[in-house]
Amino acid sequence: MNDKILIDYMYIGLFFLCGIAAAGAPILISLLVRPRTKISQRTLQTYECGNIPFGQSWDFRHGIGFYLYALMFLAFEVDVLYLYPVATVFHKVPAFRAVGLFVVFLGILALGLIYAWRKGVFLWTSEKKIY
């Protein structure tokens, strides 16, 4: 490895430390300035909502709709993997080719979105019409 790359790595390390500091500082500051309270069992609850919580979060099965949302998100995040490199060469290739391939790529994916929309994936379960 040559020295220039190592210096670059040291920059990364520096940014890393800065990131940790930036994330840790609010916790530290709030620790210093906040008023002292008596810590009880109730304080340590994840959600203080007035009711005493019961059971564990994994005792319930959540609606499948959440999963579909996540999957849509995944599909569109994966396409970033392919679109980002293509976008970096957008100014160097013939416009027709770049834009054409882009539109076809996104057009095919958009069909999935249209399908999900028409089938009511984005509706709440109570509003969902029969398939």
Added chain:
Amino acid sequence: MDYFPLLPEIMLIAMSLVFFAATLAKPGQALLERAAFVLALCTLAATWATYDQSGLFFYKAYRIDAFSQTFKILIALGLVLILWMGAGLRGINSWFRPEYYMFLALSCLGLFLMTSAVELLTIVISIEISSYALFVLIPLRRQPFQRDPLEASIKYFFLGAAATGITLYGMSYLFGLAHSTYLEDISVVLPGFLATQPLAVIGIVMLLCGLFYKLALFPLHFWMPDVFVGAAHETTCFVATLPKIAAMALIVRIVAMAGPGSHQIELILMIMAVLSMFVGNLSALGQQDIKRLLAYSSIAHAGYMMVGIVSMNQLGIASAVYYIYGYLLMNIACFAVIYNLAPQGENITVDGLRGLYRRSPLLAAVLAAGAIGLSGIPPTIGFTGKFMIFAAAFQKSFYWLVGLAVLNVCISAFYYLRLVRAAYSSVEEPGERISLTIPAAVLGVMIMAGIVLAGVFPQNFFRLTLKAVMSVL
């Protein structure tokens, strides 16, 4: 650039788009069915029209030649016959019929791409497109059978994902050795690597694993019985035949790329073929459920086809292509009987066949033609195909391989003839007569004629396949 040779793919894309629109608009079942059939026929016509074309497309990633077009004709023919056989989609959840047709078209598109792709990444993606579509098709069975299809789909999915992972891993070795993802470039350096580098052998075998999975060859066959039992009859017929055709096209391409001199690969493929035949045939002996029986027979047939491929001469590969055509016809014959026997789409046992010849003589005859063909008794296509495959293996002096294969043919005759015997055994009360629709009866007669005629007069078809094989070897 002339895009005419891509007409079959364009037809299938059009078919998928039409049915995508249908999923949103929800037209009636009769219209859907007619549209599916017409579009599939158009695809078949397109493959036929582009048979003589050749060329490289998409920066050398996609190759059209007589070989790929022959396989495309087989796949399109299979799609037409399966749509014909499964008229009415009685086994499919009625809410999802447009989707069902759409995914059939997409899966066929993936298979078309597989037969023509000559670049490793394109190959993987096309394999995945065809299998993802099948993962979705399997659970779309009718309501009373909801659990089994889902289990079948999950098994198919997980094992498929594992097989693809192995394939990709093997490809990474090949890429590391040859520094290219194009089969054309790899084939230049590969024979040299196979002779000196052990990793090249491992890489090729791992690369083939994903295709063996589609073919259901021995170590990767576990999904087959469960998928057969779980999926609806129409879907099962599709899963049993068409992916195997495309997988064989790719296996031939890759094995031809490795060249005929590689004895390690030859040996590995032979061992897999023999084990596949034994596992399939011996497991099929005791089965009661016909679909499970056909699943194991399908595993055994993958073994027979491998015998043809492993010979790696023109006769061997040409007869393997011929055999898979016969396999398509014989399987559709068996599934047409199952489909017509089960109005609600339920699975049928061997005992359920009893007295079939009184209930419907035509169906009994179709079943007999299919089963006799599968067992390899003359004058059917199954006999001619097996005979030529074994002759090719004999030419390469694989005597023990031929001996074991013939032994397996004898074993398999037991359970195939059990089907025929059940269909023709007399019972006190055979049950009510089955009234076939006219298209179903026509299909039955046609398939029977195909099985017998193509077996007696193989010359014309053989000339086609030889021409196809010449373009890869």
Added chain:
Amino acid sequence: MHFYQIIAEIIFWLLVLITIGGGFLAIGARMLIHSLMGLSITFLGVAGLYIYLGSFFISLLQVLIYGGAICIVLVFGIMVGYTPRQIVETRIRGENLLLAVPTCGLAVALLYFAIRRTGWVPAAQRLADYSIERVGHTLLYDFCLGFELISLLLLVGMIGAIIVVNSQEEESGGQ
């Protein structure tokens, strides 16, 4: 050895440790969500290893897609799936372990010896340019078919998931 090289070596082996440790956590955890945590740790370790292979772009995407999106989807998958108590009962048992460990060991040993015996030939002319622009360029030209097919694959996956979910929803709603 240069001081920087020692640091690089140490970080490399740390990443290897993270990758393998995450894998062990993934298969050994009693609760599924802990397995997932192990998996995400493995993803991050692998992302670090990609940097050592000189592929920053792949490493970035490994963090973004595997460490991020795939793990989120898996979390949702666990949330909608079975409860952990049922999963504890179906953990890897003794006899499976007895079969799995030798099989994996054999496979690794085989690959190891094969890799050691292989004489790797460096490419004739190495492309010095591994930049993102180069990747984009090949996606637009050499691999344009694969590029478009990937969107088709994603489409099939998306619509397929909706169909499979809906086909099951109808069933449970009907009962």
